Amino acid sequence: MTSVRTLLNEYDVRPRKSLGQSFLNDGQMIRRIAVAADPQQGETIVEIGAGLGLLTEELARKAGRVIALEIDPRLVRALKDRFANCPTVEIVPGDVLDYDFSKTNPGGRIKVVGNIPYHISTPILFRLLEYRRSIASMLLMFQKELAERIMAPPGKKDYGIPSVIVACYASVSRALTVPAGCFYPEPDVVSTVLQFVMYEDLASSGDHVHLFATVRAAFAQRRKTLRNNLRAAGVAEEALEWIFRESRIDGARRAETLSVGEFKILSETINRSDRIEKFLDKGQGI
Numbered sequence: 105m106t107s108v109r110t111l112l113n114e115y116d117v118r119p120r121k122s123l124g125q126s127f128l129n130d131g132q133m134i135r136r137i138a139v140a141a142d143p144q145q146g147e148t149i150v151e152i153g154a155g156l157g158l159l160t161e162e163l164a165r166k167a168g169r170v171i172a173l174e175i176d177p178r179l180v181r182a183l184k185d186r187f188a189n190c191p192t193v194e195i196v197p198g199d200v201l202d203y204d205f206s207k208t209n210p211g212g213r214i215k216v217v218g219n220i221p222y223h224i225s226t227p228i229l230f231r232l233l234e235y236r237r238s239i240a241s242m243l244l245m246f247q248k249e250l251a252e253r254i255m256a257p258p259g260k261k262d263y264g265i266p267s268v269i270v271a272c273y274a275s276v277s278r279a280l281t282v283p284a285g286c287f288y289p290e291p292d293v294v295s296t297v298l299q300f301v302m303y304e305d306l307a308s309s310g311d312h313v314h315l316f317a318t319v320r321a322a323f324a325q326r327r328k329t330l331r332n333n334l335r336a337a338g339v340a341e342e343a344l345e346w347i348f349r350e351s352r353i354d355g356a357r358r359a360e361t362l363s364v365g366e367f368k369i370l371s372e373t374i375n376r377s378d379r380i381e382k383f384l385d386k387g388q389g390i
């Protein structure tokens with residue numbers, strides 16, 4: 105494997121912290137991530153933040169098609185040069201937060217892989233969940249603490265917005281733990297690669313905008329009850345009464361005690377209530 109330093113020198117690139125640039129620099133780890141991604145001939149893989157393309161290269165050995173997204177023009181240039189003779193790899197310059205994942209493989213579902221920039225991991229994850237119907241599975245690297253929050257079950261301190269939203273749409277498991285020494289430059293944190301497999305039947309997953317607004321409002325202040333948080337989000341007193349009676353969820357509970365199923369019920373009930381437009385206007389759904 106060509107080393108990251110050699111490539112950085114060759115293309116005259118200094119890593120930018122502001123873009124979360126921390127490149128995988130350990131051949132064995134890169135291969136393990138590629139094995140976990142399990143690329144197949146008939147598959148389209150979208151890699152987020154391809155960087156210098158070392159992981160891209162491994163994925164392209166087996167995948168039918170790899171779309172490599174990269175925002176940094178210097179790295180786009182390096183990628184275009186490195187994959188000039190590789191027709192199955194397509195380099196797409198631009199911001200992943202603007203990318204339309206539903207257009208990549210119309211009629212089929214894609215696989216998403218990425219050692220994604222840490223400063224925008226949560227927005228990237230939420231954007232991907234927005235495109236859940238176009239995605240079969242995702243293998244993504246996170247800072248260990250965020251990975252734990254994503255996987256936390258109800259009742260635990262770490263259980264919060266990402267845990268609930270992810271669990272509504274996908275099963276999630278830890279694929280690999282990646283020590284800081286596997287990267288150049290070395291980050292200050294340990295990383296965890298998570299594997300997400302989207303549920304086949306997302307038709308019954310309800311309305312995403314309502315779900316997101318509900319979960320966000322419920323967790324706005326963790327120590328407060330559901331009733332107080334929903335009230336603070338603008339739900340009128342009579343609507344609150346109706347929602348808790350109808351959903352059979354006790355308004356005196358805190359968000360962290362609700363199961364994912366209960367969040368779905370709560371959000372559907374709020375959705376059915378016609379007296380809460382104010383709340384929905386405030387909800388910044390995705």
Ligand code: SAH
Nearest residue numbers: 126127128153154155175176199200219221
């Ligand atoms: N996958 C490579 C690089 C990981 S570093 C490797 O594992 O070595 C994260 C990469 O994401 C960098 O190349 C960075 O330039 C890119 N990146 C940062 N913000 C981005 C964004 N908004 N959209 C697309 N790529 C981005």
